[in-house]
Structure formats: structure tokens, C-alpha cells
Amino acid sequence: MIKGKKMDEILRFERVWYRYEEGRMALTDFSVTVRAGERIAVLGENGAGKSTFFLLANGVLRPEKGTVLWNGVPIGRDVKSLNALRKGVGLVFQDPDVQILAGTVAEEISFGPVNLGLSLAQVSRRVEAALDTFALQPYRDRAPQSLSGGEKKRVTLADAAAMDPQLLLLDEPAASLDPVHARQLEEYLALLSRRGLALMVATHDVDFAWRWADRVLVFHNGTLAADGGPTQIFEQEELLRRCGLEQPVLIRIARILGLKRAPRTVEELEQEWRV
Amino acid sequence: MLTALLAAVAVWSLLVGAFPAPVPVVTGGLLAVVLALHRHEHGAVLHMDHLARNSHWSKVNPMLKTMSCLLLLCLCLMARTVWPPLSLAIVLAVLSRAGGVRFRTYQALLAAPAAFLSVSALALVWTYSASDSGWISIRFGTGYLVIGAAAQATARLVTARALGAVSCLYFLSLSTPLPEVLEVLRRLHAPAVVVDLALLIYRYIFLLLATCETMRDAAASRLGFGGLRRSVRTTGIIYGNLLARSFRRAQACFDAMESRCCTGSIRFWTRPKPVRPMHAAVLCLLVGGMVAALVCGG
Numbered sequence: 001m002i003k004g005k006k007m008d009e010i011l012r013f014e015r016v017w018y019r020y021e022e023g024r025m026a027l028t029d030f031s032v033t034v035r036a037g038e039r040i041a042v043l044g045e046n047g048a049g050k051s052t053f054f055l056l057a058n059g060v061l062r063p064e065k066g067t068v069l070w071n072g073v074p075i076g077r078d079v080k081s082l083n084a085l086r087k088g089v090g091l092v093f094q095d096p097d098v099q100i101l102a103g104t105v106a107e108e109i110s111f112g113p114v115n116l117g118l119s120l121a122q123v124s125r126r127v128e129a130a131l132d133t134f135a136l137q138p139y140r141d142r143a144p145q146s147l148s149g150g151e152k153k154r155v156t157l158a159d160a161a162a163m164d165p166q167l168l169l170l171d172e173p174a175a176s177l178d179p180v181h182a183r184q185l186e187e188y189l190a191l192l193s194r195r196g197l198a199l200m201v202a203t204h205d206v207d208f209a210w211r212w213a214d215r216v217l218v219f220h221n222g223t224l225a226a227d228g229g230p231t232q233i234f235e236q237e238e239l240l241r242r243c244g245l246e247q248p249v250l251i252r253i254a255r256i257l258g259l260k261r262a263p264r265t266v267e268e269l270e271q272e273w274r275v
Numbered sequence: 276m277l278t279a280l281l282a283a284v285a286v287w288s289l290l291v292g293a294f295p296a297p298v299p300v301v302t303g304g305l306l307a308v309v310l311a312l313h314r315h316e317h318g319a320v321l322h323m324d325h326l327a328r329n330s331h332w333s334k335v336n337p338m339l340k341t342m343s344c345l346l347l348l349c350l351c352l353m354a355r356t357v358w359p360p361l362s363l364a365i366v367l368a369v370l371s372r373a374g375g376v377r378f379r380t381y382q383a384l385l386a387a388p389a390a391f392l393s394v395s396a397l398a399l400v401w402t403y404s405a406s407d408s409g410w411i412s413i414r415f416g417t418g419y420l421v422i423g424a425a426a427q428a429t430a431r432l433v434t435a436r437a438l439g440a441v442s443c444l445y446f447l448s449l450s451t452p453l454p455e456v457l458e459v460l461r462r463l464h465a466p467a468v469v470v471d472l473a474l475l476i477y478r479y480i481f482l483l484l485a486t487c488e489t490m491r492d493a494a495a496s497r498l499g500f501g502g503l504r505r506s507v508r509t510t511g512i513i514y515g516n517l518l519a520r521s522f523r524r525a526q527a528c529f530d531a532m533e534s535r536c537c538t539g540s541i542r543f544w545t546r547p548k549p550v551r552p553m554h555a556a557v558l559c560l561l562v563g564g565m566v567a568a569l570v571c572g573g
Contacts, residue, residue: 060530083536091534097482098527102543103454103474110544115536123544143328143452145481163535 008036009072010166010198011057011089016066018052026052028222030066034167034200039193041209041230042202044219045244050202051094053219054169057200059085087116090160094171096152097144105147105155106131106140112163130162134188150181157188167198174205186212210234210248211264218243231262276311278390283307285393288400288422289431292410310386323384323448324481330374332450335554341459343558344447350565351439357431359568360439366561367442371449381445388441392434399430453477458545471541482524487517 011034018027027049034040042050055061056068059075059082068075070085093099102108109130113123131137134154144152153173160168170189174182189212193199203209209216209230216233218226220243226233234240234251250269254262263269283303290299327333332340351360371381402421407414409423447456454474461470490513494500499509532541 055530055534058534060533079538083538086534086536091531093527093531093534095527098524099531101474101478101528101532101541103452103477107454107543107545111537111541112535114542114544115538120544124546127544141328143324145485146325159535 009033010036010070012069012072013053013056014067014069016056016063016068018056018061018064020052025222027056027063030222030224032217032224032227034198036166036198037193037196038198038200038215039189039213040198040200040215040217041213042200042217042219043204043206043209043243043245044225048219048243049222050219051171052222054091054171054200054202057085057167057169058089058091059083060091087163088166090163090165090168092156092160092168092170092173094173094175096149096156099156099159100144100152103143104141105136105144108144108155109136109158109162112159116163126162126164130158133161133191134158150177150184153177153181153185154188157185161192165197167200168192170199170201172202172204174203174208206234206246206248207250210250218245278386278393279307279310281393281397282310282389285396285400285434288411289396289427289434291422291427292424293427309382310389322380324452326376326380326449327452330371330376330450332370332374333452334548335450335558336548336550337451337455337459338462339550339555339558340447340451341456343562344443346562347565348440348443350562350569351443352436354432354436354439354569354572356572357435358572359565360435362568363439363561363565364442366564367446370561371446374450376449381449384445384449385441392437392441395437396430396434399433400427402426454543455545458543467540474541479521483517483521486520487513490516 013030013032016027016030017025018030020026030049030053042053044050052061056063059068062077062082068085070088073081073084075081075085100108101111106127110123110127113126118126131140134157136151136154136158139147139151139155144155147155157170157173173185177185186208189199189201201208201212213230216226216228216230217224218233218239225243226236226239234247237247239245240247248262250264250266251262253269254272257273259269259272261272263272283306286306287299287303290302347363351363354360368378368381372378400422402423403415403418404412404421404423405418407419407421409421410427411422412419413421454477457470457474457477460473461467494509494513498505500506
């Protein structure tokens with residue numbers, strides 16, 4: 001059954017409700033549509049519903065009410081249809097230790113492709129490709145417990161990418177990364193984006209959202225408080241205050257300097273300032 | 276220190292009477308000194324995993340290694356004299372050294388099973404008897420604690436077999452990371468649930484150890500280990516928290532597995548390690564040598 005499918009729509013939440021085990025509402029009457037190739041920053045305070053949204057989008061949790069549609073097809077509760085969703089939507093958990101399972105990096109990356117039921121040759125091709133993409137070849141036989149935080153994060157990215165998803169969800173990927181690894185992470189995100197993957201990143205870093213995203217979702221108390229382009233979202237100071245967010249530094253600097261257009265990066269600021 | 280003492284007494288008990296007077300004392304004394312010099316190290320699990328991953332033998336096909344070690348272990352248990360298992364133990368220690376495990380590390384790792392071996396040897400060699408026959412007898416209550424020739428010979432054989440068997444398992448665990456051994460078990464049609472569980476436990480040992488260490492450091496930084504009573508209390512709280520945390524983490528880990536389309540069994544793709552003629556030759560020589568020793572030596 002395909003209803004109301006737009007050309008490039010991949011994921012759609014239709015009036016989804018979800019309640020935590022203890023009875024508290026996590027998501028209330030939540031609707032959103034994700035299109036192919038989008039770069040979406042998901043903002044909101046702790047407990048606003050971002051992680052629940054990701055787990056629902058990946059089929060780990062099932063909605064209490066409402067429908068999740070993948071490529072226009074509603075996802076049921078059966079394993080086959082849930083696996084279709086999990087195949088298309090990759091999820092990178094905030095804590096790499098929760099995700100990493102195998103004894104070596106190469107084996108770890110193979111876990112998803114093996115679960116997809118691919119042939120050994122295909123699995124090995126995907127593992128090698130992911131090892132190359134994320135510069136993990138030198139670590140392929142290392143044990144996960146001997147890796148640093150940044151390296152573990154790269155392994156979890158490779159994990160999800162090896163499943164060849166259309167949409168990748170990253171839950172606070174830069175949390176507890178040092179500046180070098182955080183910058184490296186952004187480079188990998190840019191690479192995945194160039195390959196046509198839709199990316200959705202839950203983050204508290206408004207400066208990152210401003211420089212990277214082409215769309216921003218703001219969560220507040222389990223509802224979608226705002227959905228729009230970064231300029232549109234970050235100009236609404238009242239909204240930001242209500243949702244416990246701040247304006248990105250570059251927007252504030254642009255205002256102080258009286259620039260017409262707020263720059264997205266420091267390099268852009270430098271150029272505008274010189275002009 | 277206790278292990279060193281136990282081992283010295285055990286060796287002396289195993290040899291006394293059967294050999295000229297200075298031999299038991301000197302052998303026991305030497306063993307005590309060697310064991311006391313290099314004390315048993317903590318964090319042995321982490322250590323063994325690290326050694327296995329860095330061993331030169333880790334490149335050898337795991338199926339070949341596992342089968343050879345199991346075969347050697349069986350041959351060891353069939354030995355009728357002490358020499359074949361003892362020689363095997365020495366050869367395997369040397370092979371482990373060739374794989375990159377230093378003797379003192381090997382010996383430190385061997386301290387734990389050595390304690391068990393010593394206790395069993397003592398229990399086997401000393402018997403309670405009404406008369407004071409045998410090599411050594413000590414009056415105890417109405418009878419005597421005795422070392423008899425027959426009991427001593429049996430104890431020597433059992434201890435030698437056990438030492439040989441432990442060496443086989445040590446050679447395997449010091450040259451093969453556990454996930455590879457589990458993969459071999461899976462190929463040998465061990466129940467999937469057992470192998471999956473062992474794999475999860477293996478992964479969780481490291482995570483829980485790290486969590487426990489962080490909590491212990493956090494407690495220590497707030498003087499949680501000042502005095503015996505407080506230490507006991509803090510340790511209790513830490514273990515309680517560890518249990519709660521492992522439950523939460525298990526759920527998160529399960530979610531992460533589900534998110535990657537896992538439907539029950541945990542499978543990975545491993546890069547094949549082909550059987551190389553050189554490796555096969557060395558292990559065949561080892562097994563052949565052991566068979567020859569058993570046939571010739573009894």
C-alpha cells in the first residue's frame with residue numbers, strides 16, 4: 001500500500017505516540033517527513049524525545065499509536081517489515097560500547113551485513129569498503145577494548161555505513177570527542193552526505209547545527225516545536241529560549257557587526273568582514 | 276607467597292623417599308623461590324587477551340590449533356608415566372615463548388592453576404593410616420599421616436597429567452583470541468546459544484571491568500576506602516551499582532543489535548586464516564612426538 005508518497009520522501013511519521021514503560025509520554029502526536037539526501041540537525045533538551053524518535057525511526061521501538069512509513073510503505077510489527085526499516089535506516093548510538101560487539105574491528109563491521117543475509121563475498125566487499133572509507137584498515141584486527149573513544153566512534157560509523165542505508169541517524173556523535181576527532185567526524189558526515197545519504201544528527205551543539213544542517217528539527221517535551229531551515233529556526237529567539245537552546249555564536253557576531261547575512265563558518269565570516 | 280609455599284611442600288611430598296635425600300628439598304626450594312620472585316598478576320584476563328592477539332601463533336589457523344591442543348590434551352591424559360606430560364609442558368612453554376610470551380609472564384600466569392594443582396597433589400599424596408608405614412609418617416591423633424609409595428606414584432602421575440593438560444590449554448589461550456576459539460566451537464556444531472552467550476560474556480568482561488574501575492576510582496577520590504568498614508560498604512555499593520548498570524546496558528546492547536537486523540544468532544565474517552604447511556608440520560611433529568613418547572615410554 002502506497003499512500004501519498006512524494007518522489008523523494010523516504011521516512012514519514014504520521015501522528016505517532018510513544019509512552020515510556022513507566023507511563024510518561026515520550027512522543028505526543030508526532031509527525032514529520034524526511035526526504036532523501038537531507039542533512040537534518042535534531043535539537044532539544046535532554047529528555048525531549050530525540051533518542052526515542054531515533055529508536056522508533058529505526059524500528060527498535062514500536063509506536064503506541066500512529067504509523068511509521070518507510071518509502072511510503074507503513075511498517076507493521078512483524079520482523080520482516082521491521083527489518084526492511086532497519087536495513088534502510090542506520091543508527092549510530094551515542095555510547096560506542098553499547099554498539100560494539102565483536103572481537104575485532106573487521107568482524108564488528110561485518111555484523112550488520114551478515115545479518116542482512118548477504119553472501120560471504122558481498123559481506124567481505126562491504127567490510128573492506130567501510131574499512132577504507134573510515135581509514136580503519138590499520139585497526140582491522142584490533143580488539144575494540146583497545147581503541148580510543150574517537151576510534152570507537154569511527155568503528156560505529158563504519159558499522160552503520162556497511163549496511164548501506166538510505167538514512168543514517170546519529171545520536172550525539174560528537175559527545176566526548178576531542179576537537180580533532182570532532183572535526184574528523186564532520187568530514188565523514190560530509191563524505192556520507194556527498195554519497196547521497198540522508199543524515200539526521202541529534203546534538204546539543206547549535207554552532208554545529210548552524211554550520212552543517214540544511215534543516216533543523218526542534219524537540220520540546222515530546223513534541224516537534226519547530227521544523228525549518230537553520231536561518232528560520234535560529235532567528236526565533238523566543239522559541240530557542242523556550243526549548244533551552246541558544247543562538248549560534250556566528251549569528252550573534254553577525255548581528256554585532258551589522259552583517260546583512262549571518263555566515264555559516266568562520267571562513268565565511270572572514271570573507272564577509274573583508275568585503 | 277602462599278602459592279610458592281604450597282607448591283614447594285607439594286613437590287617435596289611428591290618426591291620424598293623416591294629420590295635421594297637432597298633432590299626433594301632442593302627441587303621444592305627452587306620452585307618456591309621461582310614462584311615467590313614473580314608474583315601472580317592481577318587483571319590476568321586482560322593480559323591473556325592481549326598476549327593472544329599479539330602472539331606469533333595467532334596467525335595459525337584456529338581450527339588446526341584447537342584440534343592439535345585437544346589431541347595433545349587427550350594424549351596427555353593417557354600417559355602412564357610422568358615423563359611425556361612433563362616434557363610436553365616444557366615444550367609448550369618454549370613454544371609459547373617463541374610466540375612472544377615471556378617466561379616470567381608465563382610463569383606468573385601459571386601461578387593460579389599451580390595453587391590448585393599443589394592442593395590436589397597434597398590431598399592425593401598424604402593418606403591417613405593406623406600404622407606408621409611408608410616413606411614419611413607423622414603421628415596424628417590415634418593414627419598416622421603417611422606418604423606411601425603407591426599413593427605417591429599415583430599422585431605424581433595425576434599431577435604431571437594435570438600440568439600437561441593445563442599447558443595445552445594455556446598454549447591455546449595464549450595464541451588464540453577467544454572469539455576465534457568460539458568460532459571453531461561453532462563450526463564443530465556446539466549449541467549456538469552457548470557460543471553466543473560466551474561471546475557476549477567475553478565482550479562484557481571488558482566493559483564491566485572498565486565500569487567497575489571507573490566507579491572504584493570515583494569512590495576512592497571521595498575517600499570511600501578509608502578504613503575497613505567504609506571499604507566494605509563502598510565495595511558493596513559498587514557491586515550493587517554494577518549489577519543495575521549491567522541490566523540497563525544489556526537492554527541498550529540488545530537495542531543496538533536489533534537496530535542492525537539481528538534476529539537471534541550472533542554471526543560475524545572472519546578473514547580466513549589458511550592452514551600453512553609450516554604450522555601444520557610443527558603441530559604434527561608435536562602430536563607425533565607425544566604419541567611416540569606414549570608408545571615407547573608407556
